[in-house]
Each structure stands twice: as structure tokens, then as C-alpha cells.
Amino acid sequence: MSRLKIAVQKSGRLSEKSLGLFSSCGIKLSNGDRKLMTVSSNFPVELLFLRDDDIPHYAEEGVADAGILGENVVRESLCRVETVERLGFGSCRMSLAIPRDEHYTGLTWFQNRKIATSYPVILKEYLHNEGISSAIEFTGGSVEVAPGIGLADAIFDIVSTGSTLLMNGLREVEVVAKSEAVLIASPVLSDNKSCILEKLLFRIRAVKSASENKYILLNAPDRALPQITSILPGMKSPTILPLATKGWSSLHSVIREDEFWEIIDRLKMAGAEGILVMPIEKMIL
Numbered sequence: 001m002s003r004l005k006i007a008v009q010k011s012g013r014l015s016e017k018s019l020g021l022f023s024s025c026g027i028k029l030s031n032g033d034r035k036l037m038t039v040s041s042n043f044p045v046e047l048l049f050l051r052d053d054d055i056p057h058y059a060e061e062g063v064a065d066a067g068i069l070g071e072n073v074v075r076e077s078l079c080r081v082e083t084v085e086r087l088g089f090g091s092c093r094m095s096l097a098i099p100r101d102e103h104y105t106g107l108t109w110f111q112n113r114k115i116a117t118s119y120p121v122i123l124k125e126y127l128h129n130e131g132i133s134s135a136i137e138f139t140g141g142s143v144e145v146a147p148g149i150g151l152a153d154a155i156f157d158i159v160s161t162g163s164t165l166l167m168n169g170l171r172e173v174e175v176v177a178k179s180e181a182v183l184i185a186s187p188v189l190s191d192n193k194s195c196i197l198e199k200l201l202f203r204i205r206a207v208k209s210a211s212e213n214k215y216i217l218l219n220a221p222d223r224a225l226p227q228i229t230s231i232l233p234g235m236k237s238p239t240i241l242p243l244a245t246k247g248w249s250s251l252h253s254v255i256r257e258d259e260f261w262e263i264i265d266r267l268k269m270a271g272a273e274g275i276l277v278m279p280i281e282k283m284i285l
């Protein structure tokens with residue numbers, strides 16, 4: 001039986017989290033010394049460890065069947081690959097940054113200036129749409145040092161925590177795009193490999209929904225239940241169980257992580273007590 005070859009970043013922002021995704025999907029990998037590739041012992045996949053910039057090309061040509069990388073790299077490559085799932089980790093911005101002490105006057109600041117970047121395609125398109133003409137200096141790595149050594153006036157790069165900019169005396173002035181890790185697929189997958197990809201996607205989605213949601217339990221007086229139920233946008237309707245204390249019930253449901261705090265406050269106001277919020281490991285919808 002064939003295996004799905006998935007390319008992941010050899011070293012960088014996304015490598016650890018990419019491997020973590022496989023382990024939370026129950027896929028065992030002997031990653032050990034991270035050679036060129038590794039085969040799973042319990043799922044038909046093998047991982048290829050590559051430079052992220054090379055992944056779209058390998059996927060387009062079918063050398064890799066799929067890949068996990070930043071969507072910024074996919075966009076920049078102009079390769080014909082299919083983005084099958086946004087993975088919800090490795091979020092970052094693609095931003096323009098200038099030396100900290102420069103007085104920033106808006107986008108026209110960049111007019112006739114030189115910008116260093118590893119993402120000339122995305123930058124060119126943005127500047128063109130904004131009607132700004134700047135010189136673009138392509139740099140394969142360490143873009144952030146360019147202004148300091150006089151190679152450029154500004155940079156266009158990935159910003160995640162912002163510490164790289166800070167350490168190099170730069171300041172983010174325009175967010176051009178947002179990016180996160182995505183799963184891409186080759187346009188030339190066999191039926192057999194498409195089928196493995198579907199199975200993998202099923203697991204990834206279960207893990208992703210679980211991490212985006214929390215399991216919530218609370219106690220409330222029976223008269224407060226209609227209002228509390230209307231606040232909770234659970235999977236279906238919440239489970240309600242009677243408590244030993246007469247007139248009280250325990251209510252179980254699922255809430256989205258991002259709605260969490262707002263909903264907790266409203267639940268308390270409606271009369272909920274003993275609220276427990278717990279992580280969910282897998283969620284099959």
C-alpha cells in the first residue's frame with residue numbers, strides 16, 4: 001500500500017508545531033534526529049523535512065503529495081497547489097517595517113525608497129495596488145539586518161512576536177497580509193493518496209475543532225435554565241441533569257474558546273454557579 005508523502009519545514013517557526021499536529025492526530029513518527037525523511041509506524045504517511053520555500057515546488061511536481069507550511073510561502077511561490085486546510089497555528093503578519101527613529105508619514109514614505117524582502121511577489125503586488133513605486137531588494141535570509149548595514153531603507157517580512165524587529169531597531173508600520181500554517185496538496189494525487197489525505201484531514205479537523213472549543217459544566221437553579229440555555233450556543237442543545245438538591249440542575253455544553261470570557265460573564269449574571277471549563281481532546285462533528 002502506498003504512503004502519503006508530506007513535506008514539513010526542516011527547521012523554523014512551524015517545525016515543532018507541525019510535528020505536534022501529527023502526534024495529536026495519533027500518528028506515530030520516529031522523529032529522533034530529523035533526517036531527510038521518516039515513516040509512520042501506524043498511519044500510511046511519511047514526512048520529508050525540507051526548506052519551507054521548496055515545499056510548494058515539490059508539491060506542484062508531485063515529489064511531495066502534501067505539505068505543511070505558511071500560506072505566505074505558498075502565495076509567494078505562485079505554484080499551482082491546493083490549500084486544503086488552514087491549520088490554526090503559526091499565525092503571523094506580513095508587514096513593512098522601518099528604522100525605529102524614522103518619522104513615518106504614511107505609505108508615501110516608501111515612495112522611491114528601497115525595501116529588502118524575501119517576498120518580492122507579494123510586496124510588488126501590494127505596492128502596485130497602493131500606487132507606490134519602491135525599489136525591491138531580494139534577500140534570501142536575515143532580512144531584518146538590511147537597513148542596519150545600509151542595504152535598504154526598510155524591510156518587508158514576517159512578524160510573529162515582533163522580537164526580531166525589536167532586536168534590530170525596527171518598527172512595524174503597515175500590515176500587508178496575515179498568514180498562518182496551511183495544509184497543501186499536490187494537484188497530481190492518485191485516488192489512493194487522495195483517500196489517505198481525506199483520512200488525515202478527518203483527524204486534523206477533529207483535533208482543530210477540539211482545540212477551538214471547551215467543554216463547560218455548571219450548576220443553576222431550574223428557573224434560570226431557559227435563559228442560560230439561550231446563552232450557550234452548544235453543538236446541539238445542552239445536556240441537563242437534575243442535582244440532588246431539589247430545584248437545581250447541572251448543565252453540560254460546548255463553547256467556543258474565543259467566546260469563552262464573554263459567555264462566562266453572562267452565565268454568571270443569569271445565575272450559573274460552580275462553572276467548570278475543560279479542554280476537549282478530540283471532537284467529531
Ligand code: PRP
Binds near residue numbers: 012052141157163
Ligand atoms: C520569520 C521572519 C523573522 C521571524 C519573525 O522567519 O523571517 O526572522 O520569523 O518572528 P518574530 O516576530 O517572532 O521575531 P521564519 O521562521 O518564518 O523562517 P524563514 O527563515 O523561512 O523566513
Ligand code: ZN
Binds near residue numbers: 051052053
Ligand atoms: Zn523560509
